[in-house]
Amino acid sequence: xxxxxxxxxxxxxxxxxxxxxxxxxxxxxxxxxxxxxxxxxxxxxxxxxxxxxxxxxxxxxxxxxxxxxxxxxxxxxxxxxxxxxxxxxxxxxxxxxxxxxxxxxxxxxxxxxxxxxxxxxxxxxxxxxxxxxxxxxxxxxxxxxxxxxxxxxxxxxxxxxxxxxxxxxxxxxxxxxxxxxxxxxxxxxxxxxxxxxxxxxxxxxxxxxxxxxxxxxxxxxxxxxxxxxxxxxxxxxxxxxxxxxxxxxxxxxxxxxxxxxxxxxxxxxxxxxxxxxxxxxxxxxxxxxxxxxxxxxxxxxxxxxxxxxxxxxxxxxxxxxxxxxxxxxxxxxxxxxxxxxxxxxxxxxxxxxxxxxxxxxxxxxxxxxxxxxxxxxxxxxxxxxxxxxxxxxxxxxxxxxxxxxxxxxxxxxxxxxxxxxxxxxxxxxxxxxxxxxxxxxxxxxxxxxxxxxxxxxxxxxxxxxxxxxxxxxxxxxxxxxxxxxxxxxxxxxxxxxxxxxxxxxxxxxxxxxxxxxxxx
Amino acid sequence: xxxxxxxxxxxxxxxxxxxxxxxxxxxxxxxxxxxxxxxxxxxxxxxxxxxxxxxxxxxxxxxxxxxxxxxxxxxxxxxxxxxxxxxxxxxxxxxxxxxxxxxxxxxxxxxxxxxxxxxxxxxxxxxxxxxxxxxxxxxxxxxxxxxxxxxxxxxxxxxxxxxxxxxxxxxxxxxxxxxxxxxxxxxxxxxxxxxxxxxxxxxxxxxxxxxxxxxxxxxxxxxxxxxxxxxxxxxxxxxxxxxxxxxxxxxxxxxxxxxxxxxxxxxxxxxxxxxxxxxxxxxxxxxxxxxxxxxxxxxxxxxxxxxxxxxxxxxxxxxxxxxxxxxxxxxxxxxxxxxxxxxxxxxxxxxxxxxxxxxxxxxxxxxxxxxxxxxxxxxxxxxxxxxxxxxxxxxxxxxxxxxxxxx
Numbered sequence: 001x002x003x004x005x006x007x008x009x010x011x012x013x014x015x016x017x018x019x020x021x022x023x024x025x026x027x028x029x030x031x032x033x034x035x036x037x038x039x040x041x042x043x044x045x046x047x048x049x050x051x052x053x054x055x056x057x058x059x060x061x062x063x064x065x066x067x068x069x070x071x072x073x074x075x076x077x078x079x080x081x082x083x084x085x086x087x088x089x090x091x092x093x094x095x096x097x098x099x100x101x102x103x104x105x106x107x108x109x110x111x112x113x114x115x116x117x118x119x120x121x122x123x124x125x126x127x128x129x130x131x132x133x134x135x136x137x138x139x140x141x142x143x144x145x146x147x148x149x150x151x152x153x154x155x156x157x158x159x160x161x162x163x164x165x166x167x168x169x170x171x172x173x174x175x176x177x178x179x180x181x182x183x184x185x186x187x188x189x190x191x192x193x194x195x196x197x198x199x200x201x202x203x204x205x206x207x208x209x210x211x212x213x214x215x216x217x218x219x220x221x222x223x224x225x226x227x228x229x230x231x232x233x234x235x236x237x238x239x240x241x242x243x244x245x246x247x248x249x250x251x252x253x254x255x256x257x258x259x260x261x262x263x264x265x266x267x268x269x270x271x272x273x274x275x276x277x278x279x280x281x282x283x284x285x286x287x288x289x290x291x292x293x294x295x296x297x298x299x300x301x302x303x304x305x306x307x308x309x310x311x312x313x314x315x316x317x318x319x320x321x322x323x324x325x326x327x328x329x330x331x332x333x334x335x336x337x338x339x340x341x342x343x344x345x346x347x348x349x350x351x352x353x354x355x356x357x358x359x360x361x362x363x364x365x366x367x368x369x370x371x372x373x374x375x376x377x378x379x380x381x382x383x384x385x386x387x388x389x390x391x392x393x394x395x396x397x398x399x400x401x402x403x404x405x406x407x408x409x410x411x412x413x414x415x416x417x418x419x420x421x422x423x424x425x426x427x428x429x430x431x432x433x434x435x436x437x438x439x440x441x442x443x444x445x446x447x448x449x450x451x452x453x454x455x456x457x458x459x460x461x462x463x464x465x466x467x468x469x470x471x472x473x474x475x476x477x478x479x480x481x482x483x484x485x486x487x488x489x490x491x492x493x494x495x496x497x498x499x500x501x502x503x504x505x506x507x508x509x510x511x512x513x514x515x516x517x518x519x520x
Numbered sequence: 521x522x523x524x525x526x527x528x529x530x531x532x533x534x535x536x537x538x539x540x541x542x543x544x545x546x547x548x549x550x551x552x553x554x555x556x557x558x559x560x561x562x563x564x565x566x567x568x569x570x571x572x573x574x575x576x577x578x579x580x581x582x583x584x585x586x587x588x589x590x591x592x593x594x595x596x597x598x599x600x601x602x603x604x605x606x607x608x609x610x611x612x613x614x615x616x617x618x619x620x621x622x623x624x625x626x627x628x629x630x631x632x633x634x635x636x637x638x639x640x641x642x643x644x645x646x647x648x649x650x651x652x653x654x655x656x657x658x659x660x661x662x663x664x665x666x667x668x669x670x671x672x673x674x675x676x677x678x679x680x681x682x683x684x685x686x687x688x689x690x691x692x693x694x695x696x697x698x699x700x701x702x703x704x705x706x707x708x709x710x711x712x713x714x715x716x717x718x719x720x721x722x723x724x725x726x727x728x729x730x731x732x733x734x735x736x737x738x739x740x741x742x743x744x745x746x747x748x749x750x751x752x753x754x755x756x757x758x759x760x761x762x763x764x765x766x767x768x769x770x771x772x773x774x775x776x777x778x779x780x781x782x783x784x785x786x787x788x789x790x791x792x793x794x795x796x797x798x799x800x801x802x803x804x805x806x807x808x809x810x811x812x813x814x815x816x817x818x819x820x821x822x823x824x825x826x827x828x829x830x831x832x833x834x835x836x837x838x839x840x841x842x843x844x845x846x847x848x849x850x851x852x853x854x855x856x857x858x859x860x861x862x863x864x865x866x867x868x869x870x871x872x873x874x875x876x877x878x879x880x881x882x883x884x885x886x887x888x889x890x891x892x893x894x895x896x897x898x899x900x901x902x903x904x905x906x907x908x909x910x911x912x913x914x915x916x917x918x919x920x921x922x923x924x925x926x927x
Contacts (some may be wrong), residue, residue: 260850261648398560426536426590426644427558451651471914487647489593491561 003151004500004514012390012438016511017500021130021151025503028510031441036366036509041167043208055184055222058237062089062215063096065236066173069211071097074104074129075172078209080201081111082177082189082338086248089177089215089240091118098127106150108171109133110160110201111404115248123148132169133160134404135502140394143501144401146517152401152502154394154515157201157337158363158370158410159505164204166366168509174205174212176234177243181216182224185234189339189356190226190349192218194244197318197339197348199228200358206233217243228356250341256298256321257291261451265420266292268472269379269449270299276466278377278416281309286378286411287322292420293379297321304330315362315375315411318344318354326354335371337362337407363410365507370410378414382421384435387477389442389457391419392435394504397428399436399494399518401502409507412444416463423450429484429491431477436494438513439504453480495519522546522582525606527672528599529641530587536644538591542603543583550574550581556588569593573600573614594683595643595676602672616683618711625746626690626714628774631655631912632815633844633860634853635692639664641673646680650687652850658692661704662719670696674707681711690714692751695730702733709737712746715774720782721752722759724769731770749774751817755782760801763808775815777846778805793829795836806841818845827855834859861913862906870910873903875924 004017010027018025026034051057059065077097079090090109097105098121105128107119112131117138122128130150135143143152155163163169178187179194189199194217206212206229214229215238224231257263269292273279279300287297298321304310310329316322316336320343325331327347334354339345347354362371382391383403393408395401411417421430431450446463448455453475456463467474485491496516506512522544530539538556545551554566570584588596594616601614635656638645641664649657659677661670677693693708694717695701701718708716718730727750738745750773752759752766759766760783767776780798784791791797802818809816818837821830834856837845844860847853862870872890877900880888888895910916917923 260652263851264651398558427562427592428590451648487592489562489565491558492564494560 003149004503007500010511012441012512014438014513016503016514017151018511020153020503020511026510028506028512031443034508034510036166040165041170041208044210055231057185057231057234058183058219058239062092062175062213062238062240065213065238066093066096068236069173069213071100071102071173073102076106076108076132076170078108078171078174078205079110080176080199080205081109081113082196082199082201083194083244083249085113085115086194086245087113087115087177088245089175089243090116093175094119094122094127098122098125103127104129104149107131107133108169110157111406112136112139114138134406135401136404137402140401140403144399144515144518145520146497146499146501148501151500152515153505154405154502155505156363156405156409156507157359157407158365158372159405159507159509161204161359161364162366162507162509163505164208165364166509171205171209172211174202174209176202176206176212176214176229178214178216178229179243180218180220180224181214181237182220182222182231183237184222185212185214185229185231185237186222186224186227187214187216187229187231188224188226189228190345192216193246194218194242194249195246195342195345196244196249197345198336198356198358200337200356202229203358203360206230211235213238215240215243217241250339250345256294259291261422262292263295264451265422265449266295267299268454269296269418269420270303271472272418272447272449272454272467272470273300273377273416274303275470275472276416276463279303279309281307282312283376284311284313284315284374286315286375286380286414287317288379288381290381292381294319294321296379296420297325301325301328301330315357315371316344318347320344323347323354326351335362359407359410363407363507365410366509372410373413373415375411375414376416378411378417380408380411380417380419382419382430382440384430384432385419385421385445385448385477386432386435386442387481389445389448389477390435390438391440391442391445392437393439395437395515397432397436397491397494399496399516401515405439405504409440412440416446417444418447418449419445420449423452423480423484424488427488429481429488431481431484432491433481437504437515448477448480450480452483455480523607525603527602527606528591530589534589534644536590536592536595536647537642538586538588538596538599540599540603541583541585542600542607544579544607545581545583548581550579551583553583553585554588555586556590558588558590565593566596569596570600573597573604576614577601577604577608577610577612579604579608591643592647592683594679598675598679599672602675605675606671616679618682619685621685622682622691623712623746624688626749628747628749630690631844631909632690632775632817634856635690635817635844635846636850636853637664637694637820637846637848640677640693641665641669643676643680646684649850650685650689652853653687654689654847654850654853655844656690656692656715657686658694658717658846660694662694662696662701670700674704678707678711681708681713692717694719694753702729705730705733705737709734709745709748710741710743713748714746715749715751717777718750718752719779720755720759721766722756722762724762724765727752727766727770727773731772748772751775751777753777753779754801754805755779756786757783759783760804763804764811767808767812767814773812773814775817775843776805776809776812777817778802778819780819802840802842810841815843816841818842820846820848821852822848824849824852827851830855831859857913861915862910866906867910867916870903870906871920871924873900874907875921877903878921
């Protein structure tokens with residue numbers, strides 16, 4: 001089986017395969033253009049007759065659970081990334097598979113982290129055929145150099161839910177690490193030593209997988225409340241000594257930036273929002289977790305406080321700064337997809353105005369609407385932007401895959417999408433002729449804020465009009481690109497081969513772009 | 521092994537810089553090794569430029585290793601040239617073009633509220649300094665550069681003057697003390713430096729020596745240069761005593777600054793937050809500068825995390841009569857500008873007085889009055905200054921008088 005086949009040029013002008021790991025794939029057709037017909041996937045019918053009536057689904061070990069769940073060659077195993085770099089469970093699954101001589105697995109994580117670097121071993125020896133999810137750092141490098149056997153597939157958080165729901169990805173075994181659970185399999189992420197906040201990234205897995213294993217280090221008698229994961233979906237419960245490293249789960253490393261350049265970006269972004277009338281009593285925003293995005297939150301707070309306004313809701317990634325806004329009454333609700341520190345976990349557990357969400361409610365494009373398009377201001381990052389406002393978040397300018405998509409693509413549907421980014425990093429221009437990989441179509445990206453000027457997408461004539469008399473340095477994107485190249489020099493194109501090593505899916509499951517093997 | 525020189529910086533946390541190792545050899549041509557974090561995009565450019573520079577200086581046999589952390593071309597060139605000149609004597613210079621946007625002149629009376637100190641051997645801090653809009657940017661060759669890096673810093677500062685856009689900030693350099701400082705001028709004067717900060721100034725002769733050297737360089741290169749201003753820094757008891765003589769000794773002195781760390785050391789005391797120990801010196805500098813008709817400029821506030829402390833410091837500084845102060849972090853700039861700027865109350869009061877002044881002039885009256893109160897000429901002068909400042913800082917519209925309702 002070829003990793004990929006039948007290349008075509010899609011509506012974004014990118015060359016993409018229409019056969020991926022032996023299965024047909026639809027090339028990207030444009031925003032909102034692809035509307036599949038038919039029905040969602042459905043899991044098998046289960047019967048209570050097959051489950052203990054006392055509700056006790058515990059089995060002695062993860063290995064027992066995996067064997068009972070039918071661990072075998074070629075199946076798809078999913079994990080979630082709520083434990084971020086403190087995850088102790090995902091690697092153990094593949095340790096067991098390796099020990100049993102299982103081959104050609106597909107790992108379907110909602111994201112990968114540096115702690116997952118040992119997976120490269122299993123990718124090399126054939127235990128794992130490919131990753132469909134995100135390939136960060138070392139895993140991305142491994143993929144870029146063409147060492148992964150299967151073709152990698154990158155999806156957004158919403159795209160991951162969509163792929164499962166639409167039957168594009170069938171999960172054979174879902175392993176859900178849960179900070180607290182009961183014997184029936186009800187589970188949550190707000191209690192226990194590995195508390196991480198919500199468990200939303202595991203929702204699709206629990207609903208659609210053939211077999212669902214809940215792994216916990218904090219077993220409580222039924223009922224485990226709140227139940228973010230329902231035990232009715234769960235086959236087996238495993239108790240371990242330790243499922244995660246708390247200080248790496250809620251690292252608290254995301255602090256307000258001290259970099260004067262980034263603070264300038266934050267200040268200008270906030271001023272832009274204010275001058276363009278995007279901030280009003282009852283507005284909403286997506287709070288990013290990066291240092292710049294956090295600082296923008298601080299500027300928003302100052303504006304809201306001064307005018308006695310409130311944001312109706314903020315979409316998280318939550319952390320102490322957003323929680324402070326909630327507790328001060330500057331934000332009425334936090335709709336939280338993942339929680340970055342213990343203040344966030346505490347708030348979610350104790351404050352009814354701080355609620356967990358899932359990729360289904362927030363991001364799934366094949367639903368009857370989702371939250372992302374209702375958000376007024378969305379602040380995001382990017383590794384590159386081009387003169388057509390297309391943006392890249394997965395590869396660097398040297399062609400290497402280094403990051404996942406996360407919720408980035410999904411949040412592009414917000415009413416005003418702003419990217420505060422430096423014009424260049426060291427000597428690497430960030431504003432380019434053409435992005436190395438397109439992850440977000442330019443028509444959805446409204447404003448680029450750099451330290452040398454702010455470019456508004458020409459499609460947003462309303463914003464251009466509102467900012468006509470602004471004292472902020474509004475410039476064209478071409479002008480910014482020219483300045484970047486004047487300072488850094490014109491960069492050479494990365495040396496890439498004609499071998500596809502991974503694809504970037506759009507939110508509707510179509511193939512937006514290919515990632516090519518780098519020429520070493 | 522032949523003679524070897526190293527320049528630049530490498531290691532964790534080093535950005536926009538490079539580390540050069542150059543070894544002159546007898547045979548074997550040029551052996552060039554480049555390790556760069558931007559190799560894919562600029563590897564070929566870096567190699568080409570390195571070979572051109574070696575060729576320019578007539579080097580035919582050498583081992584050159586470049587460990588690059590994303591240095592801009594002008595940084596790379598400065599590092600390579602500095603390494604070469606550690607090993608061979610040459611009168612030639614490998615210069616980046618002096619960009620059109622870096623050729624501006626500055627006026628004697630311009631605002632000098634903030635001047636941002638940047639270490640002269642740290643390129644990463646120079647590249648974005650201008651976007652924070654300080655009134656002046658100081659490339660520091662003196663205290664901020666380690667003794668063994670002082671030679672290479674000259675090349676970096678020279679190339680920065682040529683190639684980095686400071687977006688209208690006054691282009692300043694603090695030279696070294698003594699003879700080294702005079703030699704520094706060769707690397708500055710032909711490249712449109714706007715202002716020279718002269719450290720540890722105690723006697724007018726130090727200013728004369730700088731001016732003599734400037735004249736020499738200008739005539740040697742037949743340059744037509746913009747005005748080059750001097751800001752002596754008073755940092756010792758003797759300097760304080762001679763402050764007026766220094767301030768008034770040359771027409772191109774535009775400001776007199778005080779440096780309190782060295783001054784308090786010279787007095788044998790310590791610098792405190794309330795500054796009692798430096799009250800006399802500060803007042804002397806303010807008086808000397810005012811008497812000479814130039815700007816008195818205060819020392820830096822060194823706690824970059826304490827913005828409220830900085831604001832209080834600026835308020836005290838302004839109250840003593842200073843027109844500006846140094847800063848060592850870009851985030852200090854806004855606080856300094858906002859605090860030196862006239863307050864809304866001050867502007868309102870000045871508007872009344874200036875408005876009355878214009879009215880009196882229009883009516884041919886010799887005396888300015890506000891209601892029944894006579895206004896003395898110095899008060900009018902101060903009000904005019906406040907209005908000018910408010911205009912310059914966009915705190916007042918140019919046509920304010922049209923909309924101003926006279927009382």
